[in-house]
Amino acid sequence: MVEPKRVQTQNLFDVIQNRRSIRQFLDKPISDEILEKILTAGFRAPFAAQLCSVIYTRDQKTIKELRQTGVYPTTQVLMLFLVDLYRHEKVMKQRGHTYEFDDAFALWLGLQDVSLMVENLILATDALGLGSVLLGAVPHFVDHLTRIFEIPKRVFPVVGLCLGYPDSSEHTEIRPRYPLDFSAYEDKYRDSTREELLSAMNVMDEGYLAQNYYVERNIKIPLRKGEDRIDYDTYSWCEHISRKFIHGGWTKASFLEKLREHGFKFD
Numbered sequence: 658m659v660e661p662k663r664v665q666t667q668n669l670f671d672v673i674q675n676r677r678s679i680r681q682f683l684d685k686p687i688s689d690e691i692l693e694k695i696l697t698a699g700f701r702a703p704f705a706a707q708l709c710s711v712i713y714t715r716d717q718k719t720i721k722e723l724r725q726t727g728v729y730p731t732t733q734v735l736m737l738f739l740v741d742l743y744r745h746e747k748v749m750k751q752r753g754h755t756y757e758f759d760d761a762f763a764l765w766l767g768l769q770d771v772s773l774m775v776e777n778l779i780l781a782t783d784a785l786g787l788g789s790v791l792l793g794a795v796p797h798f799v800d801h802l803t804r805i806f807e808i809p810k811r812v813f814p815v816v817g818l819c820l821g822y823p824d825s826s827e828h829t830e831i832r833p834r835y836p837l838d839f840s841a842y843e844d845k846y847r848d849s850t851r852e853e854l855l856s857a858m859n860v861m862d863e864g865y866l867a868q869n870y871y872v873e874r875n876i877k878i879p880l881r882k883g884e885d886r887i888d889y890d891t892y893s894w895c896e897h898i899s900r901k902f903i904h905g906g907w908t909k910a911s912f913l914e915k916l917r918e919h920g921f922k923f924d
C-alpha cells in the first residue's frame with residue numbers, strides 16, 4: 658500500500674490567507690520548471706470532465722499586443738483558461754461516440770473545471786513566491802484572442818491570468834470579504850435581515866476605505882443616468898460592485914450570440 662504523503666496543512670492555510678492579487682511584476686523571467694510545476698498543480702484540481710485547456714505565453718510582444726484585454730504591462734506570463742469542448746469531442750470520436758449533449762450544460766461543466774483548475778494554479782503560484790491577477794474581461798476579446806492564439810471553434814476563453822514575481826514596490830493589502838455568516842449557512846439558506854445586510858456591506862465598504870483602494874487607483878465607475886452624489890471619499894466596494902451590474906458590456910442575447918459564433922449550440 659502506498660502511504661499517503663503528509664500534507665503541510667499549516668502552509669496551505671498560510672498561502673490561502675496571505676494571497677492577494679498582484680498587478681506589478683519584476684522583470685524576472687519564469688523558468689520552464691516553475692511553469693510546469695504551476696500548471697501541473699492546476700490540473701491536479703478535481704474535475705468534472707477535464708474540459709479546461711490553458712494557453713500561455715511568455716512572449717512580450719504578444720503580451721504587449723494584448724494590453725487592451727486588461728493585461729498588466731509588467732506581466733511575465735499571460736495565461737488564458739478555456740472551456741474546451743473541441744478536444745472532448747475528439748476523445749469521444751476516438752471512442753466511437755457522437756456528442757449529442759446539451760451545450761449549455763457542457764459549458765457549465767467546463768466553467769466548473771476551469772474555476773477549480775485556476776484556483777489550484779493560483780495557490781501554487783503564491784506558494785512558489787510568485788503572484789498573479791485574474792483578467793475577467795477576456796471573453797469580450799474572444800475574436801482577437803482566437804486569431805492570436807489560433808483557438809478552434811467550441812473552445813472559449815473564460816478568464817486570463819497575469820503572472821510573475823511580485824514587485825514589492827506595489828502597495829497591496831489583504832482585501833476584505835463578507836463576514837462568514839453572511840455567505841455560509843448551515844442546513845438551509847438563510848436570508849439576511851436588513852441589519853445583517855448593512856453590517857456585511859459595512860465590513861466591505863469600511864475595509865476598502867481604510868485601504869484607500871479606489872482613491873489610490875483613481876477608480877470610480879461613472880453613472881450613465883442621474884446625478885452622481887457619491888464622491889471619491891465615500892465611494893467604496895458595494896457601490897462599485899453595484900455600478901458594475903447596472904449595465905452590461907454585452908446583453909444576455911449578444912453573449913449567447915458570441916458563443917454561437919464560436920461553435921456552441923443553444924436552442
Ligand SMILES: Cc1cc2nc3c(=O)[nH]c(=O)nc-3n(C[C@H](O)[C@H](O)[C@H](O)COP(=O)(O)O)c2cc1C
Pocket residue numbers: 676677678679680727790791792793794816830831832
Ligand atoms: C473572475 C475574476 C476576474 C477578475 N478580473 C480582474 C481584472 O480584469 N483586473 C483586475 O485588476 N483584477 C481582476 N480580478 C481580481 C479581483 O479584483 C480581486 O480578486 C478582488 O478584488 C479581491 O482582491 P484579492 O484577489 O487581492 O483578494 C478578477 C478576479 C476574478 C475572480
